[in-house]
Each structure stands twice: as structure tokens, then as C-alpha cells.
Amino acid sequence: MDQSMVLNTFMLLTLTTLLTPIILPLLTNSLKNTPNTITNTVKTSFLLSLIPMTIYIHSGTENLVTLWEWKFIMNFKIPVSLKMDFYSLTFFPIALFVSWSILQFATWYMASDPYITKFFTYLLLFLIAMLILIISNNLFLLFIGWEGVGIMSFLLISWWHGRAEANTAALQAVLYNRVGDVGLILCMAWLATTMNTWEIQQVTSPDKIPTLPLLGLILAATGKSAQFGLHPWLPAAMEGPTPVSALLHSSTMVVAGIFLLIRTHPMFSNNQTALSLCLCLGAISTLFAATCALTQNDIKKIIAFSTSSQLGLMMVTIGLNLPQLAFLHISTHAFFKAMLFLCSGSIIHNLNGEQDIRKMGGLQKMLPTTTSCLTIGNLALMGTPFLAGFYSKDQIIESLNTSYLNAWALLLTLLATSFTAVYTTRMTIMVQTGFVRIPPLTPMNENNPAILRPLTRLALGSITAGFLITSYIVPTKTPPMTMPLSIKLTAILVTVLGIAMALELSKLTQTLIKPKRNAFSDFSTSLGHFNPLMHRPSAMALLGGGQNIATHLVDSSWYKMMGPEGLASLQQMAAKTLTTLHTGQIKAYLGTFALSILIMLTSTY
């Protein structure tokens, strides 16, 4: 049978299935959406998307579909072309699986919300935009998806828009994303003017691509994937409901920046400057986020910073010129990060809105499934051997250790890995073990299938996904095969070191010694002093500069001073000066006459 046609059909069918809850209610009044219909739609899409993935794994079929061309400019083609290659075919089922689980969880989490259908529609729109981004072949379609996920992120973060912090966080997300978008537009403009195309396949050239478009792409990834410099929006985005955090800010949207770099990696391969920049930026991001996570007390913020840290690690992998490995990490990360968020959502709802880990404890006995999944997710995050995270994370660190690269980036990444272990263990201990610090009358119930089924599904994925993906996919670049034993064990060693340190430090919480404040703890608690240093001055500079130019320069100066008022004041000055000269004394007048005649005589002779 014609495999490529089947592949094509099922991929398009997946996308169309997702569009039905959007389109059908517009056509007739009797077809209204409910949360369950939307969840079932996504489940159907997931099952449909398994088929193309299977076909790809079986025979390596890839596909490139051009649906329509926007005939806008004569000699510049803007087709709507979809690329069904390894990345999109693999990511579709993963994204849909995770989305299905999250949507099922959200039917319980958002059950008391009056606009729950609108919430689900927003999530569905986000998913469609994300999938467009993934499957697009040219930067134009990718940009459409890019902007779509940005807008939906804004709408979803400010879901509880009565809360001022939620609105601020949504604005922050949009602004930081916009700054990144400038980079993407720069790259698109450069491509349009230099290569006359926006398709990635046509951008290969034997010699080095200039650094400018690559800088634009890196800026776009920095904005979207919250690398250091444009990172504050990601912790702030935790103001949105937990399903939003799980879907957008852990699995799908934030990886869009990394995905962009993966798609355009042929442009990067020759340019060592861009690669080094990715490497160092990723290293800083991962360490900074891990440092900030060390002293966080909000469970969602800890997971947010851990997302940020893993995104930095993905950026490091891009910097090592290993895009497939970065994609592997994206895939495995999606599972356990979504699960971590869902566990935290379950905990928060059961504790009646409590998000502070200092007010949780001993939940292992009270929420067994949730906390077990939390443990599995944390272990996967730390890179415990043979769980999902291990296959990607360990390979990354091995490649780091065996590559000829910046030792400083290596050091930072290893440090971040151990910090990951520290804060993860800290979170586990404070949430699950120890004395109970919750209010006494807290009715907890996790026996809803809407919670248990997604959690267990994702737990299954967190355990097996790494193994499954690496078994069936042939790597395009040879992984490092031989290395000294100490190098091989580095990742495990630093993780174990981190765990041991966290366990040791947690014993201090049982004593009555007050922890000392010093510069380092302040740095971690205040998120690196980044927000107060950057937000106020840049806003003041922009708005102040704008006011100076618009009001002072244009309005007051040019329109008034250089024009009518300046002229009027000059004439006034002249009139006043001259009036004082007319004293009324005839002696002065006659003297002036004599002087004038004298001047006239002497000047002409």
C-alpha cells in the first residue's frame, strides 16, 4: 500500500479532527462543545497520530505536502507546506498524548469554573497553533503557529483575570515573547532578501551562513524558551491554572524556541560562533534557573524553574550541534514535566489552594498515587538510570564531557545538574515526607478517575518513553561510545552528590537553628535580582525617551518654540529693547543724529 499517502492522510486527519470542535459549533447551534467532547477529540487525534508515527518507524517514510500557495508577490513563494519528518511525526503523538492527559485532568481541576468550555476551547486552539508550528516547513507558517501560541499563552495565563498578578504575568509573557519575535522576524527578513525563500530546505549553503540571521533565531529562542535574559516570564506564568502550566509552560510552548533551532540547525552547523553562543547561553540559563529553584517555596515555581533549567540544557545540546538529542530531551521532558505539574495540581486542589511546600508534608500517606507519580517524575527529572529522563539527559552530559568545547559551559551544566537533584529532593522531602504541616480539617480525595488515569498514563510514559524512543530511532550522529569510567559516571555522581547534600541539609530543618541570610541565599531568593534591575529601568528608559521625543522635542520644541512662540518671544525681545532706547531726551536724539552722520561719513570715505 502506498505508505506515504496513508501517512499524509492520517496526519491531515489528525489536524482536521482537532479543528472540528472549533468549526462545528459555528455551523449549527445544536452542536455545542463540552469539556468531555474536547477531551475525546484530542484522544481521537492522538490515536490517529500513532499511525503515521508507526509508518515512519517501520519504513522511514517522510513526507512534504504543499497545500496552497499565497500568491502575494510575484517571485517570492509563500506556500502552506507541511513537513512530516521525524520531528513532527514523533512529536505529534507525544504532544497529543500529553494534551489528552492534561485535558482529562482539567475536567476535574476546572470543574467548578463557570467558563470551563471556553477554557477547553482555548487549550484546543493553543494545541492547534502548536501543531501548526511543529508541522510547518517554512518559517512563515511557523511564525503563524509561533504567534498563535503566544496569544493563547497570554489568554490562558490571565484566565483568572480578576487577579492583578495574573494580568501582570500575562503582560510580562507577551512582552518578553515579543522581544524574541523581533529576532525571528529579523531572520525571516534576512532570508527573504538574501535567499529569496522561507523554506528551510533551500537555505543550505556550503559556506558559513552569516551570524546575523542566526542571532535572530537565537533571540527568538531566548524569548520563547525563557533563556537567561528573557526568562522572567516563565516563573510569573505560574499565575495561570495548573493545566495551563502543564501544557504550555512545560511541554509544548516553551519548547517551541528550541524546536525552531532544531528545525533550522543546518544553518547553524557551520557557524561556530552561533553554536558557542547557544552553548554558553544555555549553560547560564540552566545554572541560573537551578540556583533560583533552590530557595523557592511555591511548588509550581519550583517546577517552573526546573522547566527553565531543562530548557537551558536543551539549548546546550543545540550548542553541541546535536539537534536530535535535543529533540529526544524535549520528548522525554514533556512526559515527566507534565506529570509533575498534574501532581502538583492534584496536591494544590486537595489542600484547598495551598501552594507553599512549607505548609505541606507527609502527603505520602494521604495521596499515595499522586505522590508516587511525583516521585517517579522527580526521579525521571534527575536522570535516574533507565527512566525516561536518563536516556536523553545522560547522553547529553556524556556528549558534553567528550566534546571539544568550552570547559566553563561544562562546569556550569554539571553544577546545574547537581542543583537539579538538590531542589528536586528538597521538594520531595518537604511535600511527601516529614511531619504534617497542613490544616487539620482538609478533606483529601484523589479517587477521581479524571485524576488517576492521566497521572498513571503519564507515569507510564515517564518510565518507558525514553527507552521506546531510543530503541526505534536511529541516531543521525554517532553518540560517543567510549570514554573513561569517571566521565561516564559524571552525571550519576553529581546527581547522587546533590541528593546526599539535600538529604543532609533537610536534617537541619528538624533543628531550631535559624538559617542565616547571606549574599548567596539572597541571590537565589530574589531570582538573581533580575526583575527589579531590568524591569523598571528599561520601562522608564523606553517611556521616558518616548515622552522626551514626542512631547518635549516635537510638541514643545519644534511646534511651539521653533514656530510661533519662539518667533513671538523674539519679536517681544526686540520691541522691548528698542523701546528702552527711545528715552525721550532730545539731547540723546541729537547726539544719535550726530553720531550717525559721523559714521556715515567715515564709512564711505
Place this chain on the structure above:
Amino acid sequence: MNPQAKLVFVFSLMLGTTLTISSNHWIMAWAGLEINTLSILPLISKSHHPRAIEAATKYFLVQAAASTLVLFSGMTNAWHTGQWDITQLTHPLSCLVLTAALSMKLGLVPFHFWFPEVLQGSPLTTGLILSTVMKLPPIALLFMTSHSLNPTMMTIMAILSVALGGWMGLNQTQIRKIMAFSSISHLGWMAIIIVYSPKLTLLNFYLYALMTATVFLTFNSIKTLKLSTLMTTWAKTPSLSMILLLVLMSLAGLPPLTGFLPKWLIIQELTNQHMAPAATTISLLSLLSLFFYLRLAYCATITLPPHTTNHMKQWHSTKPINLSIAVLATASTMMLPISPMIFATI
């Protein structure tokens, strides 16, 4: 004033003017100028007010000095060339001194200081005579000696006159002083073109005399001496206030009124003589005088509620308005279409 005395003075004025205009000997010209000076002094000081006396004194001192300089220039020329003909002024010193002397007589900058104060001290009709009739002999002399004048000096004095007339007039509230500075401004226009086309100077002077006569006679009939009084005239003579507006705009030189004609022709002549920057400068500086003409017009036509003033003459206008104002106003606003005929007859 005693009617017979007035008769004598007015006739002496006419005699002096005629004498100077029709002379071709410097002594005759000087004599005519002196007769003019002497005969107008009583007219200035007829109210015996201290300010009028001061005005008369200043007038006498300046004009006497100016006449002396006129005679001096003629005498120097006679000494060097042996003849007293007005049109044959050739000696450079004479030419220069004559330029200064006539400027002093007329009131060109920097010899203008006496003019506003003299005009302020004299009654409105005498002011009219001072602005028009008393300028006629010096302008006639200027016309006759136009080839002997120093062009640079004339241009500089002219531009300065227009400028100073504009700037000083901005700061005045007394109408007679405003008219003095407007006169200085117009003299600047007349002076700038004398070297290139004396005909245009005469044209400018005639039209200026026409318009100024209208304005002065209007102010005389509505008995206003300052801006605040002017603001209440609309209740007494509304149509006259409107006509005053038009005449003032004509003075300012706005087309399509008569006052535009001399300015237009002067600018054209200057441009033909490759003096375009001077033409631009003088036009731009005339905008200043436009401002105070507009202010006068605004004050005349503004509608304010009538209020009591302690100006007695305001309430009892026993004299009917002079009929000649109608004729003069018509002439000062509507003569632009017949400009070729005007230009041909000068």
C-alpha cells in the same frame, strides 16, 4: 485758535511746500523748508499743553538741524562745482550729507527719534499734516536728487526703518505713536526704491498719503486717541469701524486693496535690479507692522459691552462725520484694479 492766525499758518504751509517743490536753486529749497518748519510750530502747540510745547520744541530743533544740513550740502556742492542746481549735485560729501539731511527731515532710521513724540504731542489733524504735507517737500527733493544719493546708505536706512517701525509699533497703545511708526515703516518702503525708480517712491507716497489721511480723519471723527477708547467705537459708528478695518488692511499692504499696489511694484522693481534679498527682507519686516494694524482693526471691530469712560467727548458727537472720509476710504481700498492708469499718470 484765532481764525486769522490759522489762515496765515495754513497759507504759509502751502507757500513753503510749493516753494520747495518748484525750486531749482538750493537756497529756494532751503527757504521753503524753513517756512514750513516755522509755520507748523504754532499748529503743533496750539493747545498749549506741556506735551504739545515739548513736541513743538523737538520738532523745531530737529528740523532746523536738518535744514541746516540741506543748505550745507548745497553750499559745499556750490563751492566745489560752482553751481546751485538741485539736480546737479555731484560732490560726494554733499551727496552723503544730503542723504542724511533728508532722512532727518523725513524720519528715516536712525534719524527718526523725534517723530513719534512730535506726533504724540500734536492734535490728530496736525498729525495728519505732519505725516503727509510736511513730507512732501523732502520727498520732492529726494525725487529731484535721486541720482546723487548713496544707494547703500538708502537701502540700509530703509530696511532699518521698516524693521524699527514694525518692532516699535508692537509696543504702543497710543494711536498717534502707532501712526508715527507706521509712517516710519512706509518711509522705509519709499526710500528703498528711490535710487532705482523714483516714480515708485512718489506713487508710494501718494497712496500712503491717501490711506493715512483716511485713518487720521477717521480717528479724528470718532475722537479716539488710544486703543482702549478705540474698543468702544463700534457702538457709536459701527460702519465706520468696519471701513477702518479695511483701510488699515490696505495700509498694511494686503491684496486686493490699494495698499498692495506700491509694495508689489517696489518688490518687482527691486527684483529686476537684482536686489531680491533686500526685497525679501523688507517684505518680511512689513509683517510686523501688519500685526499692529491688525491689532488696531481688532480693537475697532471687537464687540465689547459698552461701559462708561471718563472721556467726555465720547458721548457727545455733535459733529457729523466728515464726508471726505467716504471718498478717501473708497479710494484707499478700491483702487487696485485701475493700477495701470495710476502708474501711467505718476
